[in-house]
Structure formats: C-alpha cells, structure tokens
Amino acid sequence: MTDDQNVDLINRAKTDFLAREKLFHQYRPQIKYIASNICKRPLDWDTDDELSISLIAFNSAIDTYDESKGMKFINYAKMLIHHGLVDYFRKEARFQYASLDTLTEDETVNMFEVKHAYKNYQETKASESQKEMVEDFNQILSKFDITLSDLVDVSPKHIDTRNTLTKIAQTLVADPVLFSSLLQSRRLPIKELILLTGTSRKVIENGRKYIIAVALILGKEEFSGIKHFIRFPKQEGGVGRWQKFKAWYSR
Template sequence: MAPVSNNSDVLQVISRIQTGDQNAREDFLNEYKPFIAKTAMNLCKRPLQWEHSDELSIALIAFNTAIDTYNIQKEIPFLPYAKVVINNRLKDLFRKESRLRIECSFDMEDTEGKISSPAEIQSACTEFRNRTIEDERREELEEYETLLEKFGVDFEALVEVSPKHKDSRQTLFKVAGFIAEQEQIMEQLLAKKQLPISELILKTGVNRKTLERGRKFIIATSLVLYYPMQFPYLYSHINQGTD
C-alpha cells in the first residue's frame, strides 16, 4: 500500500489516530517508514538500516510524537512538520554527542598528564550515545507504567506474576496475541479494564484458572502488542521472548 500523499487524506488519517485508532497508527507508521528513513539519512549523510541504526529508532519515535502533537487546525502540511520534529530530535542527539566530544577533547589529559587515545575518546562517546538510547527506553517505560496503572497492574509486580515455566509463558503470550488481534475483545479490555474471561475460555480453549492466574501478565503483554509503535523497545523485547 502506497503512502497517503494528499494532505487532506493525511489529515483524515491523523484525525482517526488522534482519536484512538491504533490500527490506523500502525498502518500509517509502516507506510511512512521510507519517508522516516530518508529524512534521517539526509540529516546523517550516510546509509542507515532499521535493524542496526539507533538513529532510525529515534526518528520513528519522533515521527510518532509528531502524529500526536500535530495541530490539525493549523494550515501547516503534516509531512514538513514531521520532518522538523525528526530533525530536531536527531540534532538534539548530535548536539549532546558533540558536547561530549568537546568535553573529551578538553579532558584528553588525565591527572598524571597521560594523553587519552582516540579509542578511549570514542569509547566515551559511545557510552554517552548508549545513555541517550537508555533515556528513550526510560521514557517509554514511564509511559507504559502509567498505562498499566489504569488497568490496576503494578509494573514492579509484573516480575512476580510472570510465569516461570516456558510452556505457561507461551500460553499466556498466545492469549495476549489473540486479544491484540481481535478488535472487539481489545475494545472491551480498553473500555472495561478487565479481561473477558468467559469469552477467552470459549475462543482460546485456555482454562479459567490459567487465565485468572495470568490476568496481569496477559493485560500487560496485550497492551504492548496492540501499541507496538508506542512501545517499540518493549515490543522488540516481547518478540524476542516469544522465540
């Protein structure tokens, strides 16, 4: 499916997304990945790959932020606005890295007068870069924790309620995946903040005891699977956990 190019059509899609249509959000983000990648690569002046480039992850998050912060009432086309948001987010990353390089260059001598090697400076810059990515992850976790609270799920307690056995964990993952794919069931969960246990028993074949015992884990997982672009780091982690 080709990206929506007409600005009026784009505005209609964004309006649906801003009112809670998560399927439209995911489709829109997937359709505009080439635009996101091109914007990031034009700024970085080098090729980037989705599987290996942190810049693309940051650009994707910035594009998602642009969707949420875009004011439909203003007469500004969305894509130029999104490009500015992406560029600003990446430039902020580059400024932080640049400041670190400058600090490193001024601090090339240690207390004993030994000159730091380029490898040591690069190592320090890499460490700073990793901290920046960790900041993104921390913001995502804070947003996730806030969402879980609405469902009566304590983020810190998730470790305790997570199934220890692989078979049990896989069963709950499948239930969560089923919920995320079934729009009607997901709408019930989002509206009532409760699992439709009886319906899940009929449609998944999983017994009541397992569903009730894994209730918090199922809710927490289904939310990430339903909002993959809102929680990209958690979504990646869950996908690895289901292998």
C-alpha cells in the same frame, strides 16, 4: 548560480543584511541536507536544534570566508557546520557519528574524541529512550492496577503455562474489538477469551495480569522495544527476565 558566481554575493553579505538573507534563503536546502547527513537522520526546521546550530555556523562562514584560500564556500560552510555540530553534540552528550565522507580534504577532526562522543551519545540516548518507554508502560499498567513487581510475582515459572498465557494475549491483540475493549474498559474480556482459546476461566483469571501486560507490549507499537527484554513466548526464564527488566528500570 554556481559557488564561484556567489563570491560577490558572499562578500557583500559580510556587511549587507539583505545579501546575507538572500544567501540564507539560497543555501537553506543545502544547510538542511548537510546537517541531516552529518546527523544521519532527517531534521526538521521547527523542532531540531541541530539546524539552528547549522545556521549559526553558516552565518559564521559568511563572516569568515576568504576566497583567496582556494576553498569553495560550500565546503567551507560544511566544515564549520560539521565542527559546530560536533561541539554541540559533545557538550550535550548527543552526538551521532558522521562518517568521514561528509568531510572535505581540508577538514580535520579528532576522530578519537568524535567516536567517544558518539559512544556516549548512543548510550545516553538509548537509555533515555528506553527509560521513557518503560515509564509510559508503567503508567498504563497502573491503570489496570498492575505493577512491575506484580509481573515478577505472577510470571509463570513453567514454560507451558507461560506459552499458554502468551497465546491468549496474542489472540486478544489479534481481535481489534476485544483489544479496544480492554484498553477502554481496563477489564480483561474473560468470557470471549474462553470461547476463542478454549482455555479454562481459572487459568485466564489467574494469569490476568500477565496476559494484560503481554497484550499491551504486543498490541501497542510504542512498547515494542520491551520485547527484547522478555523474549516470549518460547524461551525459558520468564520470571528471571521480568526481574531483570524491573531491576534495569529501577536503576
């Protein structure tokens, strides 16, 4: 059924609940596609408020659509969905910018406000995501009796030492059995690491906290975003980077 053939159904849906339900069912995939395209990410009916906002806008489109204006219903619905999402994102500081090619020539948007809302969303979302990630990292560190302050204190000042400890952590992560043992027992498998790396017990014991922290970052996917803060193993300034990381988290 084409959009033009739907005009009678749309008109009936203004007062007929069953006709309205039929429209919702018929356009449901398009509503999801339009909203996902605007948000620039896949959306799920069960978890994403953006789709609820889109349904409300679609419902409003049914009530206010006027075929005499010469605009196709789906384009009119898209316009209302877009404006509804922009208002929602602006209020919630959660706007993801939609490019202009999602709009029809009949639509107008204050692009300065949209870009400003998008910038706020990106900054807020990134900060919230990073904070959550570091809070989770901090929690798992605590299970090993390690704090971010400890990492600042124990981070090697010399790049050779830092590289040695990082390679030990990489060796630990590369062995699924040893890494699993670390997570379960919360103890560094020192004997095994001595055999695998040829590093002295003293070096490994002194670098215990640093090795564990790096291993967690390298071995657990949810902490991969921390890598850009530390930039190990080959760059200078390891101590300073942990200090900046701790200072950022404490803001």
